[in-house]
Each structure stands twice: as C-alpha cells, then as structure tokens.
Amino acid sequence: MTTLATEHSALLDWFPHQLFIGGAWREAGDGDRIDVLDPANGEPIASVSSGTVEDGIAAVDAAERALGTWAVVPPRERGEILRKAYELMTERAEDLALLIVLENGKALPDARAEVAYAAEFFRWYAEEAVRVIGSVQTAPKGTNRIVVNHLPIGVSVLVTPWNFPAAMATRKIGPALAAGCSVILKPASETPLSTLAVAHILTEAGVPDGVVNVVPSKRSGPVVGAMLDDPRVRKLSFTGSTEVGRTLLAAAAKTVVNCSMELGGNAPFIVFGDADVDDAVAGAMVAKMRNGGSACTAANRLYVHASVAEEFSAKLSAAMQALVVGRGSDDGVALGPLINASSQAKVDKLVKGTVAMGARILTGGELPGGAGYFYPATVLVDVPEGAPVLVEEIFGPVAPIVVFEDEDDAIRMANDTEYGLVAYLYTSDLARGMRVSERIESGMVGINRGVVSDPAAPFGGFKQSGLGREGGHEGLLEFTESQYVAVSW
Numbered sequence: 001m002t003t004l005a006t007e008h009s010a011l012l013d014w015f016p017h018q019l020f021i022g023g024a025w026r027e028a029g030d031g032d033r034i035d036v037l038d039p040a041n042g043e044p045i046a047s048v049s050s051g052t053v054e055d056g057i058a059a060v061d062a063a064e065r066a067l068g069t070w071a072v073v074p075p076r077e078r079g080e081i082l083r084k085a086y087e088l089m090t091e092r093a094e095d096l097a098l099l100i101v102l103e104n105g106k107a108l109p110d111a112r113a114e115v116a117y118a119a120e121f122f123r124w125y126a127e128e129a130v131r132v133i134g135s136v137q138t139a140p141k142g143t144n145r146i147v148v149n150h151l152p153i154g155v156s157v158l159v160t161p162w163n164f165p166a167a168m169a170t171r172k173i174g175p176a177l178a179a180g181c182s183v184i185l186k187p188a189s190e191t192p193l194s195t196l197a198v199a200h201i202l203t204e205a206g207v208p209d210g211v212v213n214v215v216p217s218k219r220s221g222p223v224v225g226a227m228l229d230d231p232r233v234r235k236l237s238f239t240g241s242t243e244v245g246r247t248l249l250a251a252a253a254k255t256v257v258n259c260s261m262e263l264g265g266n267a268p269f270i271v272f273g274d275a276d277v278d279d280a281v282a283g284a285m286v287a288k289m290r291n292g293g294s295a296c297t298a299a300n301r302l303y304v305h306a307s308v309a310e311e312f313s314a315k316l317s318a319a320m321q322a323l324v325v326g327r328g329s330d331d332g333v334a335l336g337p338l339i340n341a342s343s344q345a346k347v348d349k350l351v352k353g354t355v356a357m358g359a360r361i362l363t364g365g366e367l368p369g370g371a372g373y374f375y376p377a378t379v380l381v382d383v384p385e386g387a388p389v390l391v392e393e394i395f396g397p398v399a400p401i402v403v404f405e406d407e408d409d410a411i412r413m414a415n416d417t418e419y420g421l422v423a424y425l426y427t428s429d430l431a432r433g434m435r436v437s438e439r440i441e442s443g444m445v446g447i448n449r450g451v452v453s454d455p456a457a458p459f460g461g462f463k464q465s466g467l468g469r470e471g472g473h474e475g476l477l478e479f480t481e482s483q484y485v486a487v488s489w
Helices: 053-071 075-091 093-104 108-131 167-179 192-205 220-229 242-253 277-293 306-321 341-356 407-415 430-439 472-477
Strands: 019-021 024-026 033-038 043-049 135-138 145-152 155-159 183-186 212-214 233-239 258-262 267-271 299-305 360-363 378-381 398-404 422-426 444-447 480-487
Touching: 019 053, 033 093, 033 192, 043 093, 043 192, 053 145, 053 155, 053 183, 053 212, 053 220, 075 093, 075 108, 075 167, 075 192, 093 108, 093 192, 108 167, 108 277, 108 472, 155 167, 155 220, 167 183, 167 192, 167 233, 167 472, 183 220, 192 212, 220 233, 220 242, 233 242, 242 258, 267 277, 267 407, 277 299, 277 306, 277 398, 277 422, 299 306, 299 407, 306 360, 306 378, 306 398, 341 360, 341 378, 341 398, 398 407, 407 430, 422 430, 430 444
Parallel strands: 155 183, 155 233, 183 212, 233 258, 267 299, 267 422, 299 398, 378 398, 422 444
Antiparallel strands: 019 024, 019 212, 033 043, 135 145, 145 480, 360 378
C-alpha cells in the first residue's frame, strides 16, 4: 500500500527536522533522534532531532539573549509579525493540514479545522499586542497616584501535547510574543513536525533569532526539568494530562515559576427532556468526535433525560455507525486512528471494563484487525455509575450514555469528577440552561453548542483541569507581571 508519507513526501522537505535554537537549525548535542510514526500503519515517516538537557539550556541561553531586545520592540511591530505569521499559515493551510494527518492521524477535515483555529491565535494576538493596557488611579488618601503596568514575564517554557500539535503551539506562542516574551517550546515526541513547521513560518514572518526556540525531545522530563531549574525561566505553560501537570507543578515550585496549566477533562453532556433531540445528537457528534474523541474538551459522559433517552441513543448510534474509519487523508474518512498502541489499548480496556459491569454496546466496541491504531466509534448504554469509562478521561471515540430523571441528579453526576474543564447542556429553556450552568463546576459551558473553543475566549478549567486561562485577553495577561508604581506629581 502506498503510504501517506510517500504520496506527500514534499511535505517533509520544506522545513528542517532539527532543533531550532537561537535562529539556527541544529542537531541534538548527542546526535539522538526521534522516529515519528504514522498512526494509520505504525510505520516511520520522519526522523527528528531529540534534544538533550544541554540543548534545553542552550535554548534558555538564546531566549534570554533575545528577551531584552524583543521586550522593547513596539507592540505594533510585534503585532505585525504575528499578523504576517497568520497570513503565511493561511497560505500553507493545506500543507499544514496534511502534515498533521501524517503525524497525528486525524481525519483531514479535522486537520483543516485545526489549522484554521491555530492560525487564528496569531491573528487574535496580533490585535491584542497593542492592548497590554495598564491603569492609573488616585490613592484613596490622595497622597499619590497608583500606576499599574503589565510587563513581559520573561523567558517562557511552553510544553504542548500531540492531539492538536499546531493549535496548542500557536495558542501559547501568540500571547507570549504579543506580551514581549521569548519562548522555548517542547512539543510532544509523537508530533514534532507541525511545531517545527510553525517555527519555520515564524522565521519567515520576521521573528528575530532566539525569540522562538523549539526543542523536540524524547527525554521530556529531564529536559523540561532542567529548564525549570534555571532561574532565568519565569513562566511555564503546559497542556497535557493532570498527572504530568502535577509533576511539573512540583518541579516549578523549586524556583517559584509562574504556571499556566491546561490539564485533563471529563466533560458532561447533559440532554434535558425539553431539548431538540436532533440538535442534541448533532451537538454530541461535534463535542464527542472532534479529533476522534482525543480532546480534553470531548464529551465523555452523556447524561440524557429518561423521556428522550431511547430516541437520543438510537439516533446517536446511527450517526456514529455511519462514520467512515480509515487513513485520515482518504476521501470520506471522518475517523482516523488513535495516536499509538497504548492509547488504543487504553480505550479498549475502558470499554471492556464497562461492559463487564453491565453496560450494553449499541455500536462499535471491538478492536479491528490489521495495521494502525484504529478504534471504531462506540456507543454504550445502561452504563452504571462508577464505570471506568465515566471515571477516566477516555481520549477516544467512545460515548457512554447514562439516563437521569431529575435535574439535581444530573448536576450531581456531572460534578462527580476531579475535572472541571467544560460542560455541555441541551435544553429549549434558556433560563434552565443558565441556572444549571451556574451550578456546574466547569470553567466553560456550551449551551446548545457542541464546541466552545474560540481564540477570543478564555479557555481553562476548574478543579484539577488546570490553572489560568488561554485565549482572549486573559491569555495575554498570563504572560505578564503586574507592576505597581507609587508616584506623586
């Protein structure tokens, strides 16, 4: 079979597969490399330099040297560079989408949507760069003025996951550069190519040497740990699992590094009896199956009122069953593979464990044969409380349905998790939607919508889903320190 890498070999040639430090592409200090695999068949598609601890510190050196000059570049000039990066990403959108399919496996429509979303962060923060607005007020006693400035926080380490390799990079790079910070980005070992392509685009857009550095590494813990131990690093922005986030928070505590954490999710999707069932099914398909279910915002627990549960379950099952599974770039494919064998095994274990507790499979639920890390779109009903698929973050195309009778009971079950990233509600009663939203322990809520992500909105969660916000004006302020100046005139 012709591989996607063979068909689109030019995608792998327009940017180097090395570390990017101080404006130069270079090999890792010890020559080590990462094999990037195509999740559709498990075969290698590229080899990327794997940075050492010393390479990480070299990137900190470069970022520190660049910080002083970048921080004083006029905001409008920083914004124009980000705007140019947006335009270049848009011009190369199809190449970037195919590159994401290559290393991540997601279906091409999902990859195209990610590129558009990723580019928007550069456009949004091109506009926000000129809006790092402070304040002036008179002290209550009238003795002086209180002047508050927002200054660049400094050298920032950015750690991104594999599920949205381009968007998670731009969501961090955009506000950091707009605020005047220099960065070192450590992408996921599974998907370093998209990030290296973004770095190449940023250089074309005019980002000065050392302002953006990229250090792929399969030795993530030691490399990131060494950078966090360096007193010149003042910011960590991490997207990934809650488990890894806890470890990084402990490491950052040694030097009191400011942290933004976008961690795990276990989103409830609540369908009330007065909801439009067809709209709810359509919303569930978006909320559940965006990126094949491998998203922290994925609807993992579907709570459906008894009066509409049978209709909703049947229609959702039919919609899931109709999805074409295959290699992400093939025509008509809506569901690509999971990222690797361990992810595939985890999803299969969660489904089998839930079925063993009495759940029924309406569609899917069986590992396919053949190459690649595929798993079918799956719907489970009669799912008991406490089932594994309700407790753990699934990160796969599995929709467990739980029936409820009472609004209070639905809210109780929705909040019965350590996570609190996003929740979805479907109802024809806006008052109910707003009332329930205020009782849901979640940083984001979608009412009659299956997607909430927007570069202009603050993205983040409650409880163990994270700290701080990305996107919106709040995302810009995450890369600043507030300085108060007492002055009389």
